[in-house]
Amino acid sequence: MTVLISGGAGYIGSHMVLGMLDKGEQVVVLDDLSTGFRSAVPAETPFYDGDVADSDMVARIIRHHDITEIAHFAARTVVPDSVRMPLSYYEANTVKTRSLIETAVLHGVKRFIFSSTAAVYGEPDVVEVDENVAPGPINPYGRSKLMSEWMLGDAAAATGLRYAILRYFNVAGADPQMRAGQSTEHATHLIKVACQAALGLRPSITVFGTDLPTPDGTGVRDYIQVSDLADAHVCALSYLRETGTNLLLNCGYGRGYSVLEVLDAVKRVSGVDFPVIFGSRRPGDPAALIAKADKIRSHLDWRPRxxxxxxxxxxxxxxxxxxxxxxxxxxxxxxxxxxASTRQPN
Incomplete structure (x- = not known):
């Protein structure tokens, strides 16, 4: 069996590639390199520079490599950008996902792993969010992902396609062997930005919002390490193969850290007291999101490291x-x- 990984040159997708290869699986990567990097994909792994909505290309890949499963990571993911440019997010995350699902169904793909997000929950009334909480996204990013979840569920009901939807919380860290990490130039991930400030690569870091209804007034998030997250996808695929039962799972550790707590951790680990600027909250950002992660631990053979x-x-x-x-x-x-190229000959 060969797995097509869309967005496999991006942050999370590249770790999924490594996780699958470490298990001896065969993978093929499709990425348009809009935010990903060719260097993030091992040289020996088949790679296609293209769009998931290019149905002819995807169909050729499926036929040529005998693809039986797709893990779909390709997406736009910056919440404030989705508020400013909603239509581009619906195009990238919803319209193109619809095209990929259709091509998968038409060409006999059996299983589909979908990279979703805790942003589909919006601002729930509970502190720990489980999978039974009704979705209520408050920004176009979350809505674009939720619409894709609905489409995948409907397509599966009509065709027999099996799927796993993984809603993950804030992703951070890097492959411990330094084979991959967060390389996006303008990434907004808190831990990445704070580490850059600690190394002097940024002059400071801005905290967006200090008046939120949280213990210290800053946003609280559940941070999941990226290799652990990739392992969760690998385990979900194994579950689909073994049981044929669809899955909807939160991916998190079940505890939250505030922005100030994260900044303190970065300062302690780096030994650098970098400048912090306090600004107003960003549109579309909920005050707190923490996973209730009981289901993933009970359904999958997932052991976070x-x-x-x-x-x-x-x-x-x-x-x-x-x-x-x-x-x-x-x-x-x-x-x-x-x-050397401009040096004049003697």
Whole structure:
């Protein structure tokens, strides 16, 4: 069996690729490289630079590689951007997902893993959110993902396609072997941005909102380490193969940390007291989102390895150092090449 991983050159998708390869699985990657990086995909892994909505290309990939399963990560994910540019988010996350599901069904794909989000819950009335909480997204990002969930469920009911929907909370950290990490240039992930501030790659970090209804006034989130999250997807695929039963699961650890608690952890791990600026809250951001993660632990053979904020921060910090060195080397190499190319012959 071969698995097509859309968005497999992105942050979470690239870790899914590694997780599958580590299990001896065969994978193929499709990514348009709008936010992903070709270097994040192992050189020996078949790679296609393209759009998930290109039905002809996807159909050729399915036929050529005998694809039986798809793990769909390709999406736009920045909440404030979705508020400013809602139609582009519905295009990328909903319309293109509809196309991918249709192509999968038409060409005999048996199982479909969908990368969803806790943003579908919006601002629930409970602190710990389980899968029975009624969705109520408050931003276009969450709505675009929820609509895709509905489409997948309806398509499965009509065709027999089996699926797993994984709603995950805030993703952070990096592959412990430094094979992959968060490389998106303008990423807004709190831990990544804080680590960059600690390394002097940013002059400061801004806290958006200090008047939220939380213990210290800043947003509270459930942070899940990215390799653990990838493992959850691998386990979900195994479950579908073994049982044929559809899944809807939260992916989180079941505890939350405020923005200030995260910043304190980054300062302690890095040993740097970087500047913090306090600003107003961003539109579309709920005050708190914490997973009730009982279901994923009871249904899957999932054993998180990195359920520790200090470990997650340490990995993220190591990755930012690695990326900084790599960018510096690439820039210096480019400058040396440019100088050589313009040098006049004697």
């Amino acid at each position: 990195f359920d520790n904020l200090k470990d997650i921060v340490s990995q993220a910090l190591a990755w930012e150092r690695y990326e900084a060195v790599r960018r510096h080397a690439a820039t210096n190499g480019h400058e040396a090449t440019s100088s």
